[in-house]
Amino acid sequence: MMNFINLILSGLATGAIYALVAIGFTLLWQTSQTINFAQGEFVMVPAFFVLATLNLGMPLPIALLVGLALSMLVLGVLFKNLLVDPMLRHGVLPLAICTMALSIFLKETVKEVYSAEASPFPSFLPEGNLIFFGANISIQSVSIFVFAICAVLALQAFLARTSTGRQMQATAQNPYVAKLLGVPVERMIMYTFLINAALVALASFLISPVYLAKFSAGETLGLAAFIAAIVGGFNQIRGAIVGGLLLGIVDNLAAAYISTQYRGAVPLFLLIAVILFRPQGLMGRAEERTV
Amino acid sequence: MSRSVILKTFGVLIVGALIFLPLTLNRYGIYIMSLWAIMTIAAMGLNLTLGYAGQVSLAQGAFVGLGAYTVAIMMSAGFGFWLPLLIAIVITFAVGWLLGYPALRVQHHYLAFVTLAFSTLVFLVFRNEEWLTKGIYGIMGFKRPSAFGVSFQKPIEFYYFTLGALVLASAFMAWLVRSPWGRAFVALRENPVRALSLGVDTRRYTLMAFAIGSAMGGFSGALYAPLVEFVDPTPFTLALSLNLLMMVIVGGSGFFFGPFLGAAIGVLLPEWLRFAHGWYLIIYALFVMILLIKTPTGILGIIENMIAARKTRAASAARAAASAGLDKV
Amino acid sequence: MKLFAATLLVSATFVAPALAQTNAPIKIINVGELSGPGATVGTNFKNSADLAVAEINAKGGILGRKIEIVHFDTQTNPGVARALVQKAIDENPYAIMGPGYSGSVKVSAPLAAQAGIAQVMGGEAAELTQLGFNTLFRTSFGQQSSMPKIAKYIAENLKAKNVAVIWVNNDFGKGGRDMVTKELTARGVKVTADISTEAGQADFAADVVKAKSGNPDAIFIYLNEEESARALRELKRQGVTVPLVGETTLIGQKVIELAGDAANGARGHIGLTVDAPNDNLKAYGKKFQEKYNYIPDHNGIKGYLGVYMIKAATEKMGKVDQKGLPDALKGLTILAAKEPGILMDLTIDKNGDLDRDSFLAFVENGKQVVKETLPKMSK
The missing domain is CATH 3.40.50.2300 (Response regulator)
Incomplete structure (x- = not known):
């Protein structure tokens, strides 16, 4: 039983990260039909912004803020203006392929400019363990979980309660109608990219102490978030959360009780089952817009 | 000179270069050219599935792997080359057909996810089922094929062998896309509902597009194994599928010669860029991004647009001239 | 004029090999995993090899000739590794270093063996030295x-x-x-x-x-x-x-x-770490950290050692002899007292396996x- 709780708890912590990254994925898809294959690299990069700032002798809180700002500039504004905008009209695939090239570009650039080594990353969370139902759980995992959930709740509140948030939702649901209703669609799309950049930066700061800052750290994460987004329905924020948490837990249970050699495939079979029997995803609604 | 003459001259030049240029290359250059021919075949298969029939597949790399493993396993067991080649094509055709079933149920990006899952599973099977695939250690010790007493062991010989295979595959594709099947595939891509109402059996053609595309991947893999003379799981990850997808899109999805150009960019360009040492992949990625931003419909798509624009210009110029002529009267 | 230039070019190509005999740099080509999943392994190997080459060149090179090392990236793909080892052989180097992944070593070793060029690699799989390629050498213990x-x-x-x-x-x-x-x-x-x-x-x-x-x-x-x-x-x-x-x-x-x-x-x-109780290893670790700002792992030590193995074998022969290098490496015992770069006393056996404390x-x-x-x- 203790083992089981252990697996669930650590799965939840990992899943919360998947969820954070998957939400951004979902948001970009909703508002701009962007499938971002570089999303994993987007989580890897902010850690290096922070490390570079730390190397200049700045204290950690400042470095984190600088990292967040740079992420929003590079992974938000520049990404949208330079890459997404010119390609948006030409359908989903060319843009998706372009983000694939972007992921190679980001990985190789970090490797060449910074290092191929994994660099330790300072944690702003407390170390140590808590006892929970007889299982030892690290405060770091709990904090990651709490942070991720808070970020998600804040985002939900923002989208539901504020006027900007509602305009963003309108944009996501139907940009044409939103435009007719006087919503500044362009600006709303930009906000989505900024929110995505902030989410990946947060994910980066939370996990880099554990995953370490390394050029290849985004590979598994990007794929996991992608899967989480699909399992959750791809067009629903709460779907992405459920998908992420579920994937984290299933990952652990599959490795512990089914097969360690096939741990990469079991969650995917879950995914196939979901898609075959519920093509609109676990929490998703049927997509009304044609792609 | 008329356009068709230019095109013909250009075609003859390219074909001549493909035949005679490798004679001047060193063994490394010849190897890379063989790899280009092999990847072109795989990309052609994906172009059929994606470009003509409009089904997004992220599993083409897995089919290349299936083909390569079939040939490697059977050749190691002493079956020669030709029977394993045939079996590889049959197996990938059958698996491709089966994988097409989800395509009947889910569409667009969801289909991409199913194929992604398949791709991951195939890699794990290659790696984990040691009794069959020798796992991570890989299979070694099979030779390049020979036919009618001609050996294709030497690099240049094997290059001509792959070039022959490419010609064969191209001829098949050229026949296919002009056949009623090819037109049915395009109808499927452009408007499945309309295709159905026109009496196209969309179910069968969707499965067929998947199966033939996959079998081309298997064919390509069957050539890849004797090229490298070693097969292990690492080349057949999702990365290969994504790379092939990139080749199709960059070259021009739905254009007959798109995969040829795309594979040239995916296989040859990184090699040309090696002078930049550690930076070569960065430059390569940058180049691909800029290329896609400038030509989102692929290189051939842009060329077609340019030609169309020129025709329109010429036509409107002719109209203007004609109306000017009318004015005078 | 054009004809003159062509003549110059042709004569240059013919004269070049003759020049190589005198004191042109000794060319080593490292075929390594510089991108893809093995990038950390390959980069450690590459950096350390560069470090060793710089040290040796600073002290006047091998037998008075400088070493020139070039790196090719295999993208951690055996197919590419094979192509690049072919490319390396086409460039006729004195020795080949790498790759670090056993699969890539297996597919490229036959080519180097055929060309008779020594391949000093990083793979650790047991079978590598039992396949009968007599130009293949380890830089670490096999498993x-x-x-x-x-x-x-x-x-x-x-x-x-x-x-x-x-x-x-x-x-x-x-x-x-x-x-x-x-x-x-x-x-x-x-x-x-x-x-x-x-x-x-x-x-x-x-x-x-x-x-x-x-x-x-x-x-x-x-x-x-x-x-x-x-x-x-x-x-x-x-x-x-x-x-x-x-x-x-x-x-x-x-x-x-x-x-x-x-x-x-x-x-x-x-087998080898920079924390071992050994002054040579510690000195290497320190130099590496000064140059690259991180602690090298055992793959780093392999690259460093590989270059010094080539140096020691060449000095034993007393000449830069590409075809003789594999034989010179076999059965060679290198003492750290004489060649500090080898870090610890080392014996290379006839299969290309290493033996040491x-x-x-x-x-x-x-x-x-x-x-x-x-x-x-x-x-």
């Missing part, structure tokens, strides 16, 4: 020499009956896992849990749960440095107290830095402490 020592320690010193094995499911980990399982079984030790992990894995909760479920007397951990650190942390969190045994990748300085307290008590066999070390209070020096196998 067939390190794993018996570990199995012996687990069976005799720890008196363990049941052992859990946690390994990374790639070319490096699988070889070690197969070899240690064979050696443990031969000594009557049972492997109760056989746990495959993925490279880059972040969450080891399930693996530790599984390891515990077999009630092992010891756990053998064979992962890369970063994953080792994560596994050690998770083992500590779940309160595992049995001995944790591993190789260089479990108890290196880098792991200790990343795992903190959790590394204490871990122990293992180490190794250590048994523990991590105590965040420091690697060597408990025992294990002598050369041939002694």
Whole structure:
């Protein structure tokens, strides 16, 4: 039983990260039909912004803020203006392929400019363990979980309660109608990219102490978030959360009780089952817009 | 000179270069050219599935792997080359057909996810089922094929062998896309509902597009194994599928010669860029991004647009001239 | 005029080889994993090889000739590795270094053997030196020499009956896992849990749960440095107290830095590390850190050693003889007293395997402490 709780708890912590990254994925898809294959690299990069700032002798809180700002500039504004905008009209695939090239570009650039080594990353969370139902759980995992959930709740509140948030939702649901209703669609799309950049930066700061800052750290994460987004329905924020948490837990249970050699495939079979029997995803609604 | 003459001259030049240029290359250059021919075949298969029939597949790399493993396993067991080649094509055709079933149920990006899952599973099977695939250690010790007493062991010989295979595959594709099947595939891509109402059996053609595309991947893999003379799981990850997808899109999805150009960019360009040492992949990625931003419909798509624009210009110029002529009267 | 230029060009091509005989630089081509999953391995190897070359050139080179080293990136793909070794051979180098992944070594070794060019590589799979390529040389212990020592320690010193094995499911980990399982079984030790992990894995909760479920007397951990650190942390969190045994990748300085307290008590066999009680190794570690600003791992040491092996063999021959190099390397014993760059006394056997001292070390209070020096196998 203790083992089981252990697996669930650590799965939840990992899943919360998947969820954070998957939400951004979902948001970009909703508002701009962007499938971002570089999303994993987007989580890897902010850690290096922070490390570079730390190397200049700045204290950690400042470095984190600088990292967040740079992420929003590079992974938000520049990404949208330079890459997404010119390609948006030409359908989903060319843009998706372009983000694939972007992921190679980001990985190789970090490797060449910074290092191929994994660099330790300072944690702003407390170390140590808590006892929970007889299982030892690290405060770091709990904090990651709490942070991720808070970020998600804040985002939900923002989208539901504020006027900007509602305009963003309108944009996501139907940009044409939103435009007719006087919503500044362009600006709303930009906000989505900024929110995505902030989410990946947060994910980066939370996990880099554990995953370490390394050029290849985004590979598994990007794929996991992608899967989480699909399992959750791809067009629903709460779907992405459920998908992420579920994937984290299933990952652990599959490795512990089914097969360690096939741990990469079991969650995917879950995914196939979901898609075959519920093509609109676990929490998703049927997509009304044609792609 | 008329356009068709230019095109013909250009075609003859390219074909001549493909035949005679490798004679001047060193063994490394010849190897890379063989790899280009092999990847072109795989990309052609994906172009059929994606470009003509409009089904997004992220599993083409897995089919290349299936083909390569079939040939490697059977050749190691002493079956020669030709029977394993045939079996590889049959197996990938059958698996491709089966994988097409989800395509009947889910569409667009969801289909991409199913194929992604398949791709991951195939890699794990290659790696984990040691009794069959020798796992991570890989299979070694099979030779390049020979036919009618001609050996294709030497690099240049094997290059001509792959070039022959490419010609064969191209001829098949050229026949296919002009056949009623090819037109049915395009109808499927452009408007499945309309295709159905026109009496196209969309179910069968969707499965067929998947199966033939996959079998081309298997064919390509069957050539890849004797090229490298070693097969292990690492080349057949999702990365290969994504790379092939990139080749199709960059070259021009739905254009007959798109995969040829795309594979040239995916296989040859990184090699040309090696002078930049550690930076070569960065430059390569940058180049691909800029290329896609400038030509989102692929290189051939842009060329077609340019030609169309020129025709329109010429036509409107002719109209203007004609109306000017009318004015005078 | 054009004709004149062409004549010049043609004569230049014909004259070039003659020049190469005198004192043009000695060309070494390193074919390594500089991108893809093996990038960390390949970059360590490359950086250290560069360091060794710079040192040697600063002291006047080999037999008065400078070394020129070029690096080709295999993208961690055996197919590309084969192409690049072909490319390297086409450029007719004095020796080839790399690749580091055993699969890539296997596919490229026949080419180098055919050309008769020495290939000084980083692969650790046991079979590499048993395939009969007489131009292939290791730069580290093969798994067939390190794993018996570990199995012996687990069976005799720890008196363990049941052992859990946690390994990374790639070319490096699988070889070690197969070899240690064979050696443990031969000594009557049972492997109760056989746990495959993925490279880059972040969450080891399930693996530790599984390891515990077999009630092992010891756990053998064979992962890369970063994953080792994560596994050690998770083992500590779940309160595992049995001995944790591993190789260089479990108890290196880098792991200790990343795992903190959790590394204490871990122990293992180490062939080469920068923390070994040896001044040459320490000096190398310091130089590397000054140049590249991080601690090299054992792959770094391989690259460094490889260059010095080539140097020592060349000096033994007394001439720069490409075809003679493989034979000169075979059976060569290099003493650290004469060639500090070799780090520790070293013998290369006729198969291209290395023989040298190794250590048994523990991590105590965040420091690697060597408990025992294990002598050369041939002694």
